[in-house]
Amino acid sequence: MEETARAARRAEAREDASRVLPRIAQLLAPYKRKMMLVALAVVTGAVLSSLAPFLTKAVFDDALFPVDGGSPDLALLGWLVAGLCLIPIVAALIGIGQNYLTSTIGNSAMADLRSRLFAHLQTMELGFFTATKTGAIQSRLANDVSGVRTVLTDTATTILQNAVTVSSALVAMVILSWQLTIITLILMPLFVVIQVRVGRRRQRLARKTQESLSEMTAITEEALSVSGILLAKVFNRAESETLRYREENQRQTHLQVTAAMTGRTFFAMVQTFFAITPAIIYLVSGFMLTGRMDFSGGGALTAGTLVAFTTLQSRLQMPLIQLMRVTLDVQTSLALFRRIFEYLDLEPAIVEREDARPLPDTGQGGHVEFRGVWFRYPPPRLVGVAPRDTDDQDPITEERWTLRDVSLTVEPGRLAAIVGPSGSGKTTMTYLVPRFYDVTEGAVLVDGVDVRDATEHSLATTVGMVTQEPYLFHGTIFANIAYAKAGATPEEVEQAARDANIHDRIMSFAEGYETITGERGYRLSGGEKQRIAIARVFLMNPRVLILDEATSALDTETERLVQDALERATVGRTTIAIAHRLSTIQNADVIFGLEEGRLVEQGTHTELLAKGGLYSRLYVEQFGGGQVEGRFRDGVLFRDGHRVPDHEDHLRADVPL
Structure with a gap:
């Protein structure tokens, strides 16, 4: 039974991704040119970052400690150091422009989504709003759309940037030493499997969290409106309303903490592995240099190669972790996008027909x-x-x-x-x-x-x-x-x-x-x-x-x-x-x-009145039979605060004075 439920959840997650991801891409479609500039900036930055370790290798193997045993080449060292200084400066300038573009794209796409959702809700029929809490609608417009801000503003760029960085770093590592690269990545398949499981759990938690947040918004809208405050004061329900909000707030807190802690152990394990990997590389390098470990086809392992490789290894760590994190964020955000698209997919019950025509202007009251x-x-x-x-x-x-x-x-x-x-x-x-x-x-x-x-x-x-x-x-x-x-x-x-x-x-x-x-x-x-x-x-x-x-x-x-x-x-x-x-x-x-x-x-x-039917019965209930008190004021009869016309003599009898 449990395995069946898991399979159903996996199928639902795949279906969500297949339906939702293309629609997210459509949100970004109007900004293709800016996204191309972002992609160019990302690739340029990744290439520059990958060049630095090779310059570092040259510093050790060619400038400081030439392999032929000669004296340090200070002229070459100067050019290499200048290159090492120039690369981060250029990368930083590219990063500023990239951040501006990604922020513009993401926030514009989010504004488009919010406006589109608001405009769509305006087309819904009256019955939809009588059956839906105002707070729930407000929550989807505010909380859910805000919840996907990171996905729209940073995620696409982060995925591209880290993917390019990881790819370029891996290529450079393979060029330097494919043997050490295998050791570095040996546990990656296990990490990927764990990451997928963590993502599914966080997606379910995200949906529950937004539902709880929606309920809190609804409680706030109901209880803190003028009408709600008045009602609570009249019936002395302020304490119970506070308790209702506190209980939902505690549930929200529990869900937020659970979501925050989900995957923390996994990321701690990944970070620990990457932290100790350089030490393992040093140990393996020692065995390789002493001949106790032999990789057929391996090239010479120099000090510069080892320094460049560990430098690339350290630069590989953060992009990989960020790539895993952002993948989890995407899986989490799928639940929020699904909630938003649920509203956008609602078809209004009242729609204007294609062949609709204006009402004729008769120049008088309508028929x-x-x-x-x-x-x-x-x-x-x-x-x-x-x-x-x-x-x-x-x-x-x-x-x-x-x-x-x-x-x-x-x-x-x-x-x-x-x-x-x-x-x-x-x-x-x-x-x-x-x-x-x-x-x-x-x-x-x-x-x-x-x-x-x-x-x-x-x-x-x-x-x-x-x-x-x-x-x-x-x-x-x-x-x-x-x-x-x-x-x-x-x-x-x-x-x-x-x-x-x-x-x-x-x-x-x-x-x-x-x-x-x-x-x-x-x-x-x-x-x-x-x-x-x-x-x-x-x-x-x-x-x-x-x-x-x-x-x-x-x-x-x-x-x-x-x-x-x-x-x-x-x-x-x-x-x-x-x-x-x-x-x-x-x-x-x-x-x-x-x-x-x-x-x-x-x-x-x-x-x-003469028919003695429904209207007559209602009229008598309001004005006749002494059921409603009547009073004379200045010689005029009033019942229930209303003047009784003179011609209705049958209602003027038995009036208490």
């Missing part, structure tokens, strides 16, 4: 139609896990439907409201219009065009949305409003703010439109954030406006300001509004009642 729409949410897309196949399930009889055969029409410029119990599919309907999700059966059309056939740009500029909890990024109020329109002028932003009833409030701040909103807009009240979101809609000027419970959780005065802004925003455009507060949609042109994903009724406020 919205749901035509026999069935919809169920696809299973969450977990990275590294194949999505569950649902094709074999009957789309009509399968029970887990969010929307069931919904057909309705919203005429241009009309205000349509969708009401129903929680979980009935109201928000899902609004997600289908801008094509956050694709319908499972049927079609959603805007101005007669199936949204699946429309270009993404035209659909995005046609459909605007104000949600219950508007999102404001950490920046100025001006930037948050201007986000809706690239290149918006201050005059346009101010007019949008005036239309949204927020300009005067903005000007009451010390810094006006340059006021920083704080993360998620926490420095502003709910009503202020909502009106800034409405200002965005005014600036965007869409033909279709979706309001998803935009006035819930607001006090009466703020709701009046927001409602007034919304009424102004709906003029001249088609509006689809979701509201639990039925008082806000009584004047809608048409109200659709949704229950358990089915459209059960539609009509005006008066018509639906």
